[in-house]
Amino acid sequence: MPADETSSPGTPAHAAYDAVVVGGGHNGLVAAAYLARAGQSVLVLERLGSTGGAAVSTRPFEGIDARLSRYSYLVSLLPQKIVRELGLDFAVRKRTVSSYTPAVRGGRPTGLLVGGEGTRESFAALTGDDREFEAWQRFYGMTGRVAERVFPTLTEPLPARDDLRARVDDADAWRMLFEEPIGVAVEENFADGLVRGVVLTDALIGTFADAHDPSLLQNRCFLYHVIGNSTGDWDVPVGGMGALTDALAGAARAAGAEIRVLHEATRIETDGTHAEVTVRSPDGEHVIGARRVLVNASPQALAALLGEDPPVPPEGAQLKVNMLLTRLPGLRDHSVDPRRAFAGTFHIAEGYEQLATAYREAAAGRLPGAPPSEIYCHSLTDPSILGPGLAARGYQTLTLFGLHTPARLFTADNEATRATLLEATLAELDAHLEEPIAECLALDADGRPCIEAKTPLDLERDLRLPGGHIFHQDLSFPYATEETGRWGVETDRANVLLCGAGAVRGGGVSGVPGHNAALAALGR
Numbered sequence: 466m467p468a469d470e471t472s473s474p475g476t477p478a479h480a481a482y483d484a485v486v487v488g489g490g491h492n493g494l495v496a497a498a499y500l501a502r503a504g505q506s507v508l509v510l511e512r513l514g515s516t517g518g519a520a521v522s523t524r525p526f527e528g529i530d531a532r533l534s535r536y537s538y539l540v541s542l543l544p545q546k547i548v549r550e551l552g553l554d555f556a557v558r559k560r561t562v563s564s565y566t567p568a569v570r571g572g573r574p575t576g577l578l579v580g581g582e583g584t585r586e587s588f589a590a591l592t593g594d595d596r597e598f599e600a601w602q603r604f605y606g607m608t609g610r611v612a613e614r615v616f617p618t619l620t621e622p623l624p625a626r627d628d629l630r631a632r633v634d635d636a637d638a639w640r641m642l643f644e645e646p647i648g649v650a651v652e653e654n655f656a657d658g659l660v661r662g663v664v665l666t667d668a669l670i671g672t673f674a675d676a677h678d679p680s681l682l683q684n685r686c687f688l689y690h691v692i693g694n695s696t697g698d699w700d701v702p703v704g705g706m707g708a709l710t711d712a713l714a715g716a717a718r719a720a721g722a723e724i725r726v727l728h729e730a731t732r733i734e735t736d737g738t739h740a741e742v743t744v745r746s747p748d749g750e751h752v753i754g755a756r757r758v759l760v761n762a763s764p765q766a767l768a769a770l771l772g773e774d775p776p777v778p779p780e781g782a783q784l785k786v787n788m789l790l791t792r793l794p795g796l797r798d799h800s801v802d803p804r805r806a807f808a809g810t811f812h813i814a815e816g817y818e819q820l821a822t823a824y825r826e827a828a829a830g831r832l833p834g835a836p837p838s839e840i841y842c843h844s845l846t847d848p849s850i851l852g853p854g855l856a857a858r859g860y861q862t863l864t865l866f867g868l869h870t871p872a873r874l875f876t877a878d879n880e881a882t883r884a885t886l887l888e889a890t891l892a893e894l895d896a897h898l899e900e901p902i903a904e905c906l907a908l909d910a911d912g913r914p915c916i917e918a919k920t921p922l923d924l925e926r927d928l929r930l931p932g933g934h935i936f937h938q939d940l941s942f943p944y945a946t947e948e949t950g951r952w953g954v955e956t957d958r959a960n961v962l963l964c965g966a967g968a969v970r971g972g973g974v975s976g977v978p979g980h981n982a983a984l985a986a987l988g989r
Contacts, residue, residue, distance in 0.1 A: 474514075474727040474747055481754030482506045484986060485742050486722075486761060487730040487770070488965065490518025493761030494724075495715035495979030496964045496986075498551050500759075501720035510744060512729035516714045516763075519935070522707030522850070524845050525917055526789055528910025530852025531862060533787050534706035536919075536928065537709045537935075538841060538864050541693025541700065542975035543709070544620055544804060550717050557700035558846050562809035562812075567798055567897035568659050568816075574797035574897070577659060579724055580809055592657045594923045603696075604654045605666070605808050612692040615943065619970050623945040643942065647684045648676030651817070661817035666810075666839065666868070667691060671935040671972075673782035675824050676817075689972060699810075701846040706974065708829055713976075715876040733758055733770045733886060737959040758959040759982050763937040764967040766842050766929065771958065781921030781933030782827075784838070784867030784886055789907045790916035792859050793842070793897035807842040807863075814893045815839065815868075823869040832874055832882070836890045838867040860907060865890065872921035872932050887918045899974040937967035954982040962986060 484500050486493045489511030500916070501507045519536035540557050548555060563580030570591065578587040579601075588598035614632050618624055624632065633639050641650035647668050655661045665676055668687035676683060691697040702708055715722060725746070734744040740755045760767045768775040791805040814823070814835040823833035844851050844862045851860055867890055875882045895901045906914040921933025931937060941953075949955075953969025954962045964982035965971060971978045 473725060475725070475744070477508055477725055477728075477753060478508065478723060478750055481506075482508045482693060483756050484508075484512065484759060485740070485753055485755040486759045486964070487733075487742065487984060488518065488761030489513075489516035489714070489724060489726070490761050490965070491520045491710050491713055491974060491976055492964050492966065492971075492979035492982075493759070494710060494717050495551070495976040496983040497546060497714060497722040497724070497758050498720055499980060499983035500550075500986060501722040503983075507717070507722035508678045508755075509717065509724040510728040510730050510742070511724065511726045514726050514870060516724060516726065517707055517710035517850040520706045520710045525787055526909040527913075527914040528908070529789060529855075529907065529915060531789050531860070532707070532850045533789075533862055534702065534843065534864070535787060535803055536785065536924070537706050537974045538843065539699040540702050540706075540709070540974055542619075542689065542973040542977065543694075543699060544616075544975070544977065544980075546620055546692060547976045547980055551713070551716045551785030553709070553716055555709050555712040556703045559698065559700055560809050560846050561909045562805055564663060564810040565801060566659060566663055566810060566812040567807040568804075568948070569795065574799075576801060576806070577663065578801055578805065579663070588660075591659065594815065596688055597655060597657050597660050600654050605652075607635070607641075608691040608697060610635065611638050611642060612697050613695045615688070616692045616695045619975070620980055622951050623943070623949055623969060626942075626944040626946075629944045636921070642684055643681075646677040646679065646681060647687050650674060658817045662815045662820055665817060665820055666812065666815050669820065669868050670866065671779065671781070671783055672940070673824075673827070673869060676821065682939055685942055686940070693813040701843050703847050703849065704849050705843075705847075709974065726790050730770060732772070733760075733961060734954060735958050735960055738829045740960055740986070757962065757986050759962045759964045759986065761979070763929070763931045763965060764963065765931040767961075767963055769957065771961070776938070779932045779934040779938045780872045781924060781930065781935060782863070782869060782871040783921065783933075783935065784836070784870050784883075784890065785919040785924070786865035786867070786887065786890070787917050788865070788902075790861045790863060790865040790902075790905040791907050792905055793861050794902055794905050795900055797897055804845060807840065807861075808845045811840040811842075813838045813840065813890075813897070820869070827869045827871055827874060830873065832886055833869055833888065834889075835893055836867055836886060837869060838865050838890050838893070840865045840894070865894075870920070872925075875920045875922045879920055883918055883920050883923075886920075891972055936972035937965055940972050941969045943970045950985070952985040954978060
């Protein structure tokens, strides 16, 4: 059921509720659905004209029937437990290939194809023998065992650090993932620079860090990218990401929750047992009472609502590009079919040294000379996102996610820097194609190429992501510290909970903070 059919801009039905959820993104909708199913009266306030937040499907190109996952785009961290318990009509599809990384060796185009038949042979052709493939099997066997033990804890009360370590029950794995910079493990286990880079990319998605950063920020990012649903698989949402938030909105409404769009919460006042939420809507400003408030927004937004000093602002570091093609381009590496190469994650300029160089350049205030990025063709896995006419004519979608482009690089001139970076990023891709990607772009109804790019500053403007940070703030290890509560969603106000990506164990399209905040609100 489309989000705009499950929501209304009309005045809330009551003056007070058991729970008011501020923000109708996917985590807020998860929380609302759980609370309403538990018999609570629930009101969801969404400032935009529809629910979904960053997890939406839209038709970004004028007159073109293609529904792209405009912001968030793949699913791994959403527990099947949530899908099952909320009875969601939502499915994902496995990609037939994990990744393809083009390269040039000995002056000839080649590449590394991972996943499915031919993986061992691809490693051997690239590296000369089976040693890197066997190292890959051992390393991801280790991360798979960690995933099986850690992922189920995400929807449980936060474990103590020592308890999680005991649950992992592998001293080497704990050292590599939780104690030493991930660069140490990458260099210990792999010799080939291209293979090392492919491994490291999972530590850098939406995260600006070096492989050897002593903060272990890159380790936290890596962990969340390899534990999803106990496998680490990243799947394509059938119908686009908006299919999930549409299903969640429907589940929340079916359970009795009210969803009011064009209703922006502007202030929360609370004495710890009763709260009042000031709301701005098309009908004016009014106050809604609540026993508790769940905030599906950033920690910065939470502080503003409470009238507190905001935390140190985070910094996003990615370029997001959406494209629609009339056809997939051919590859200079003729050993692989483009439909296989683009079916998984297509890595560009992500060799180990290339990533290190790009980080150093960006940290020094310069755009990377060879911008690293990865590309996804969702329509190969889920053609339903294309209108029947487009699919029949061979059209395909492409999503590009660029790394190591922190918000600071765009502050002087966002528009000009965006254009420069986009040109350089596509040039890196073109180096591995038989024809420029620009020649494959479809045209919209006005004759413009079907391509849009979003910098961190654009995401901050469009979605209020602080600093354009896709996780709202730097990720945390999934265990308790002195600052966390029982569930990792608690604040210093007893009846105000943070259910957005900035909660402990937040980040990504997971619903975990929404689930955990609902259980905390219910006293579980």
